[in-house]
Amino acid sequence: MTSTQTSPLPFLKGHGTENDFVIVPDAENAVDLPPAVVARLCDRRAGIGGDGLLHVVRSAAHPEARHLADEAEWFMDYRNADGSVAEMCGNGVRVFARYLEHAGHVTAGEVAVATRGGVKHVHLDKDGSVTVAMGRAVLPEAGVTVTVDGRSWPARNVNMGNPHAVAFVEDLDHAGSLFTEPPYAPASVYPDGVNIEFVADRGPRHVAMRVHERGAADPRHWASGAGADPDAAPGRAGPDPAESGIPVTYTVDVLGGTLVITEHPDGRIDMTGPAVIVAEGTVDPAWLGQDTGTS
Numbered sequence: 001m002t003s004t005q006t007s008p009l010p011f012l013k014g015h016g017t018e019n020d021f022v023i024v025p026d027a028e029n030a031v032d033l034p035p036a037v038v039a040r041l042c043d044r045r046a047g048i049g050g051d052g053l054l055h056v057v058r059s060a061a062h063p064e065a066r067h068l069a070d071e072a073e074w075f076m077d078y079r080n081a082d083g084s085v086a087e088m089c090g091n092g093v094r095v096f097a098r099y100l101e102h103a104g105h106v107t108a109g110e111v112a113v114a115t116r117g118g119v120k121h122v123h124l125d126k127d128g129s130v131t132v133a134m135g136r137a138v139l140p141e142a143g144v145t146v147t148v149d150g151r152s153w154p155a156r157n158v159n160m161g162n163p164h165a166v167a168f169v170e171d172l173d174h175a176g177s178l179f180t181e182p183p184y185a186p187a188s189v190y191p192d193g194v195n196i197e198f199v200a201d202r203g204p205r206h207v208a209m210r211v212h213e214r215g216a217a218d219p220r221h222w223a224s225g226a227g228a229d230p231d232a233a234p235g236r237a238g239p240d241p242a243e244s245g246i247p248v249t250y251t252v253d254v255l256g257g258t259l260v261i262t263e264h265p266d267g268r269i270d271m272t273g274p275a276v277i278v279a280e281g282t283v284d285p286a287w288l289g290q291d292t293g294t295s
Contacts, residue, residue, distance in 0.1 A: 018256025035083025088117030088161035117161020
């Protein structure tokens with residue numbers, strides 16, 4: 001990888017239910033993206049602006065994904081808006097796949113995307129929706145208690161390739177502003193931080209969610225795709241498919257729109273929602289190098 005960007009840097013901007021991303025195409029992994037550069041690109045006032053950055057690299061060209069190259073040609077090297085590396089992002093995978101289609105790398109249909117959370121299988125529908133097979137939720141035994149304005153709730157520990165603490169509340173207003181991270185304890189359960197979801201019932205197979213996402217440009221996140229998957233626990237969104245043997249589909253309302261989640265009897269979870277590319281251009285390398293230590 002180069003240590004200094006000397007030519008204009010191509011970028012795109014996309015979103016999934018208004019969870020937005022800066023997209024940096026870099027098939028051969030030739031662009032250096034240290035945390036300060038990522039944070040500069042994701043800055044909403046001084047940069048392009050985004051909740052995170054999607055670095056688009058061929059799996060064979062990235063040391064973290066070479067072992068997945070036979071399964072997935074493309075690797076989503078995902079970064080939070082503060083520049084930190086993240087394992088996975090459900091909305092990000094949908095936007096990543098939409099970019100691959102936009103760029104002509106794939107056509108509508110099935111696409112495999114390598115992530116730090118494993119290979120995700122994506123279906124690009126001709127109607128514009130994108131479905132991601134998220135895999136099975138891992139439910140570690142250790143949980144936390146989340147507290148906001150004197151109220152506390154036990155939060156389910158869920159991992160969908162990245163960590164989540166899911167608290168069920170009667171009223172989403174109880175989540176507070178979410179501009180700052182809600183306190184949780186014990187902190188040792190999530191040594192690398194956690195995405196915190198507050199979930200309220202809206203009716204049969206229907207919940208609403210608000211999110212504080214670690215490392216995001218706006219931590220009061222508009223949507224968390226991976227977080228939406230475990231949010232409708234059995235008995236809250238409908239019958240438990242593991243008991244009925246019938247897949248359950250439910251709706252999750254987020255600030256930026258609606259996601260449709262299907263849970264299969266074997267525990268596999270699919271997430272369907274929109275993914276849109278809204279702009280593309282280039283970044284001036286002189287601007288990009290300012291005050292980042294890359295110039």
